[in-house]
Amino acid sequence: MNGASHIASSLSAILPILILMGTACVALMGDVFIWKRQRALTGIVALIGSVWALVVNLQQILGYGSSEPFSGSLVYDSLSQTTSLVLLIATVLSVLLAITYLRNRGLELGEYHVLLLFSASGAMLMGAANDLIMLFIGIEVLSVALYVLAGIARTEERSEEAAIKYFLLGAFASGFLLYGIALVYGATGTTNLQQINHLFSAKASITPILVAGIGLLIVGLGFKAALVPFHQWTPDVYEGAPTSVTAFMAAAAKVGAFAAFLRIMNAFMPVQPAWITAIQVLAILTMVFGNLLAVVQDNVKRMLAYSSIAHAGYVLVAVASTGMIYRHAVLYLSQGDRAAMFYLLAYVFMTVGAFGVLVLLSRSGKDYQTMNDLKGLARTHPFAAYTMMFFMLSLGGIPPTMGFLGKWLIFNAAISAHQVTLAIVMALASVVGIYYYLRVVWMMCFQEPEGAPATEHPVNDWAARWSVIVSLAGTLMFGVLPALLSPIMTGLYH
Amino acid sequence: MLAVPTEYYLALSAILFTIGVIGVLIKRNPIVIFMCIELMLNAVNLTFIAFGRHFAQINGQMYVIFVMAVAAAEVTVGLGIIVAVFRTKDTIDVDEVNLLKF
Amino acid sequence: MQAAFFGVIAFLSILSAILMVMNRNPVRSALFLVANFALLAVLYLTLAAQFIAAVEIIVYAGAIMVLFLFVLMLLSLGASHALRERGGLQPLVAIILGLIFLASLSAAGAIGTLGPGQATPQWVKNGGTVKAIGTALFDPRLPWLFPFEVTSILLLVAVVGAIVLAKRRV
């Protein structure tokens, strides 16, 4: 294949990513030079761009293609396509939330949407990375934009505090990740994941440098995925960051990190004994501590942060049960990988939905944050309260929601992969989870509102409303009829 | 033929990396913490280049170019955040950035 | 001869790193870090990375550290604002853990056999020149082209981010 056509086919393979990046550039230019006064337009442009990318991504998925664009720096297969799908859904929902949130809080910055789209493209690169250095750059594109987004409410101490905490710890973790990449390179002579896989399939020899390298990779990704004990930034940053940023951060960073986890762990599948115990222990710690600490939180955003840690633990159970194989250059996903991707989609709907409800309730200068703010919500804001109830039930894993089905698939994958301990811990941990999700429902439905209802002038919140409705529809529809996903999530049904 | 074995370089980079890690943990000024992180990244660069020479590959040096770009980007944003924190709090002591906890 | 040269440079770089961490004045810390980078650049030269050595001086010591100093001066956080480190467990635990980390890494390196180096004199001569790096970076058959393009996006993000954070009004 000659160079030009190779590049052309490579570019068409990553078209959704290019569309996101292009839209971000257009939005930036437009925001600065064309519609200077009409900041809302930037949000609309971002929305159109991300929906377009989503459509193209769906087309690609239905085309059942598979290739390695750019000489193996990326890989374009069912896993990366599915990751992109989940991420693009999260992006569309977050852009919608941001449009309302920025207006309600008087923060209308066009750069917000630009950074959000770049960040999303970084996460998609993580899912598609076939080379550790590509993965690193993807993580950095994702993170650098997120650092800024976390601190975008520049006059608020909390927002700035979130930004600096996230930034310092994130950079610290990047250092470990990079060191891990260096050690893996030293142990194998390459950073290409497929080559690494072939190398070990041919002769599985475990060297100490390799083990240390894998350990540091797990640490670096574990930070992004918020695994215990690399989780402590999560509650502070989720609480301090503007709510619409939290929604996106919770969804995109986690999906990207787990897509990378799945890919890396599969590359190292032949040396599984070296790393499986570490993943198991981290999964157990994450599930136990995430659920335990969520119980005592009084701030909803903080509670959701701990809950997101707990959910990271559940997905890590799926990672421990992974084992995809390449046969005739086609990727066959294992039960664990499918369960992980399904769960991540469910997680995106539930979490973005739950934060979306908080966005919906935000008014200028005031965020709905504490449990007390939620009291009597069923009376004052029935739409918000009842949608929130479904998100809580889904997060708690109660059928017939997507959250339940996702958990069940992970249970199942864990049992098939003989990870019985993990399955049992997961079952027990999710029981604890019920308490705090139920507490939100309890506050909303069975408590009287505190104080006199503020006279609120009606605000135009169509965007957040649609975001929440779509999240709710996804949570319920795919929970009741997961078969609807079969044509879309090709990777799930090979 | 090579007078200095690769292992020496690796040991040096491990030591520098560890000094950077310890610095992150004990300094209170976020700018200095950040310098320590830069030191960690540079230590990793040394590892990359050492391995690159060991395998006689250009790869090691390629990685370093990317790491430098990443470090530049991090510095830009990081210093921006530190300045923004200074504006809201009038201090940059990380031990006083402590609203969000428990 | 080469080993002795390496030893001196290594010692100096470790020393400058330690001084950077130990010093209470952030401006002096920054200067020690610059010194450290310069010493690393010398080591890169011994590792056949001529281009990288130059970039290390120009970009790191020249641009990045100047930015650090600039911010320190801007916020007037010089000697008068030196923060006294607190005692307590944290530094002790940090140092102990750091040493364990170092020990385990060295153990890993010592047990592991890297095998003989593969660099030929020819490679050492041409391996890290501007030409070698440039042709590798822009060769579509090699996997560097795309990450290189993505770093441009990364830098753009950083610039936009810095402007957003520094802008005076919304």
Next chain:
Amino acid sequence: MIFNWVWLIPALPLFGFLFNAFLGKRVGKTVVGWLASLVVLSGFALSVSVLAALLKLPESERQRIVGLFPGGVVIPWIHIGNFRVNYAALVDPLSLLMCLIVTGVGGLIHVYATGYMAEDQDYARFFTYFNLFIFFMLTLVLAENMLLLFVGWEGVGLCSYLLISFWYEDKNNALAGNKAFIVNRIGDVGFALGMMLIFATFGTLSFYGTAAHPGFLQMAARHISAHGPLLISTATVIGLLLFIGACGKSAQFPLYVWLPDAMAGPTPVSALIHAATMVTAGVVMVSRCSPLITDSATVMIVIASVGCFTAFLAASIGLVQNDIKKVLAYSTVSQLGYMFLGCGVGAFSAGMFHVTTHAFFKGLLFLGAGSVIHALGGEQDMRRMGGLKNRIPITHWTMAAAWFAIAGFPLFSGFWSKDEILGAAYVSPDAGKVLWFVGVVTALMTAFYMSRLMWKTFYTNQRFNEAELGAHGGHGGHGHPGVHESPPSMTVPLIILAALSVCGGFIGSPFMGDAFQRYLAPAVRNTTAMPEGITGTVLVLMVISSLVAVAGILWAMSLYGKRRETGDLIPAAAKAKMGPASPYRFLLNLWYWDALCNKVAIGYGGVLGNSLKWFDTYIVDGVVNTLAWIVGSLASGFRRTQTGFVRNYALTMLIGVVAVVVGMLWGSFHFMFK
């Protein structure tokens, strides 16, 4: 083909739910109430015609799998890899029997509720939940596989939760709802683990399948699994886990604590969910899985003993309760114990027979109690009732029918089913005689406390001040002055259920050739049954049961007949003097079980700190509290580690890094240098 219309049975209440949820507030109460009742009653009509069709088939073919999507096609609901689940119904005698009960008794209770709730402002919301409950309950009983059953199982739990907490202005109600939900979750973990183990063992979750792809019950009956012969130990573990689930849902010891508290909901809810249908789900599930359960003798013994003990325990507590609904609640727990006793000794048909008759008479008792409460403007304390016999005659006569039925008076419905269970216990091996004896004692207590309830409510002298009625502000009170009989929408269901309570038992009596047992035989796997016909042992046992029932009633009558004034056997002054060890206090304090648990929890209370404050306030229950204490104090401890200082976080990360790297190096040491 009538089977292709089975999907309508759950779809109708689902339609009712959606309609009432979205349009309920606009169309007015009449439409809401009648639509809600109509969808359920049409389901009953449909179930009857399906039954007719099923009975025409030969016995071996009385098992149909039909899809629950419109048209009855079987298409997979979830199909991911080897994990395949159909959204389909298993139509067989067992599921159809439950359909009849759920839609029949449920329909009557819907009609009753249109009268009972007539003046509630949240009328539409009530019927929305009610229809949703029926939908999930039908999903549960019709499910073709374990997962679908679980969906229904969780769904009914959710509706139960919503309905108990229906009047949420009252804090205790919402509390009770929380408790019910949480205790049920403990059971659900058992269920979920059991389900996973079933899938891991048999590779399928379907109950029955084709010859090529048999369901797990078929495999269990043949003692095989997906990987060779079925180990007895595996079957035991699965059976015990499933039984834990059943204990939660069907309020068996020690998870029974939620049911009495759940009585805080409106009375039709108690009748429908906590008497007639949902609480029997555990019995239904155990009976459904009988081919698997009977594989393990251990599980059978456990079920029988737990059931027997629960029956005795709850009946003894019922002897001293003063709240009319509490008496009925403990009585329900006790009767559920009988049902599990039947299942545990291998007489699943007898257990299901008792489910059926219990639905009639216990539903009736609750509805009657609701009518009493309604008449008295919200009063539930029997100490302030009395003399109602002639004031609300229809309620009195219908409740009297139920009284005789539950007491096991000869020829009434409860007599036949209880006798069937006790007989099976008697002839079963092992500890059968002991179980039988405890069952008989329990029957005596049952007759006694039900007579006590009737006397205190209807026959003793009036002990309430008519002018003060309704002042208690309960929700049964609707502002009508004075004691009054309920409207026809409430009395008609009472009369129908009374007729069933009197005659309903004959379908399983020897007079009709044990028709009920024959009908159910293809669907369950009985290992014990009473000998057929009226001969020898059977006759003796029947006579003993009859005598016990009559004795209990007469004893209570003689005791309370002498104390018409107060309606109290023990004078108030004497009660006050009693120490905590006296039998009366022992029973009144629920055997000190809750207190014991509370003590365990509160003993550590000093350490609890702030973190537990919401637990303390919301879930004041022993078992749950202890659990909560553990979780809460651990959490508050670890919460302190979240100091808010960046450097501490970095230190934690470094600890993690060192642990991971050192641990991995250490762990993989022996893989190196092979």
